[in-house]
Amino acid sequence: MSVGVPVERIDAAGQASVGESPVWRAAEEAFYWVDIPAQKIVRLHVGTGVRSEWVLPEKVACIAFDRAGRVLAGMETGLFSVTLPEAGGAAGASVTVPSSQVRKLAAPVFPAEGMRFNDGRCDRQGRFWAGTMVQDMSLASPLGALFCFDAAGALSAPVVDALITQNGLAWSPDGTTMYLSDSHPLKRLIWAFDFDVESGTPRNRRVFADLHDYAGRPDGAAVDADGCYWTCANDAGLLLRFTPEGKLDRQIAVPAVKPSMCAFGGRNLDTLFVASIRPGAGATDDDGAVFAIRAGVRGLPEPEYAGAL
Template identity: 30%
Template sequence: MPVRVLTPAIEVIGEAKALLGESVFYDATANRLHWVDIPGHALFSTDASDGQTKRFLFPQQAGFVQPCSDGKLLVGQADSIQRFDLRTETAATFIEIEPDDPSSRTNDAVCDLNGRLIVGTMRPAPQGTTPDPVGNFYLVDGEGGKTGLLSGLSIPNGLAFSPDGRTLYLADTPHRTVWKASYDPETGLLGECSVFAKLSESQGRPDGAAVDAEGCYWAAAVWGSQLLRYTPRGELDLVVRLPVERPTKLAFGGPDYQTIYVTSASAHLTDPESQPLAGRLIALDVGITGLPANPFR
């Protein structure tokens, strides 16, 4: 199957710049984008129309942000998940995550069709080294119950669901591997995992992900300067070139969900001078429709 390669026009959204931007999602009710700067301990809330951005600081690294059905946000911290109220600008602890391991932190997250959260944890390592394979995926329900799903990962990432909610995609970034597993959205039970895609060294490493309305899986290829789209059969069919070396996460949004928003890192680049948009929130359109984020309930 021929692989299309696109280099679309890029729009910069707002002035905010992150050291390690991540976890962007589009809030249709407010026409806003919510995203985090992990080492900056920050949550950003950006108006999609004019780019005006509010910045909220947290005491620990902000691993992720996810929507809640009541309009609040879930924000990952190193040892907990916080419920954040944008109106009052206050946070309250919802659940502790690995409180007995001060060396770990939350990373990628996604919600299933019934509003449960799947969240990864990892143990950060010095730049250029691979973290220990002690990362985990947990399932968190609306009552704060926590169940282990998978363990033994270095950087758990790439979480996304198929449109019917019955296939979960997940990745381990340093190992350049994306898996897929059957998933029961009614019970939250995870089936056996199988390799879905393996990225080459030149393609980059799978970071944050999304699934479009056709059921295709998109990976932000960190260190690859591109987005990679795979069909449900695991075949690469589209490459979208980006002006940033370390894209970290993408999300579909806008009134028709055809705008793709991308976060990236501005730290540890091979040539920072050539990437003025690194760390900024950018947008592009390749005529493909995506899906909204599932809210936590």
């Protein structure tokens, strides 16, 4: 079950405090991710090793792209359209995004102070899904919820509620199964839903995997071309691969103790990029880094937001 495949640390990517939401942009041959507390979107051109970053006006936790290359970002106070200015050609370039290029699209009614969006991505039809959470995880507050932002620009009411630390969004290759997790230590559950691709409605929620039976907490995830679900086992330094039937069939160790989210990329979508978190105490040089893994499987193209930003 444990697979000894090479795990490469991408030194050119630098390190993040809380690296999340990796996205491969095939048109640019570039890998994007965010650093939540630093309020940054980061890009690495894999071929050239050029790294650029954009600083936003508030914490950014999840991103997707539309067909024009604009960013749909889940942030502290809502969902935003972000147009990234040219970062220049120098490695390490940092650009502050002007307020004129950051526009709020929608926001839920947050039931408490100190909340923000967390994990988010598009379904196969191009609707953007993202969940909210109370940022102070020590409160174990079940006030988080999952929302859908459709192609017409409408934000739904809560679709799934009573979440502490929403995570793990992903869809099966045909889009008819939706996955969602709660990574809080008190939960550690991954659910599967039947998903109506026409209406965008998840139904028949059931436990897909209970990580109390394994190691770590289920953080961000990705689905491969075989329909298997890869989750980052935060606090355990592992990637876990579950078959569509919910059976663990593979695990890969990574040097960072807190892998946070993974995404397939590269020209053939055969590289698994893994972002990670740098813990507050006892961090090593690998914590907060980005890793590349040739896991022997291919991924699926990341869907773009189908609406206009």
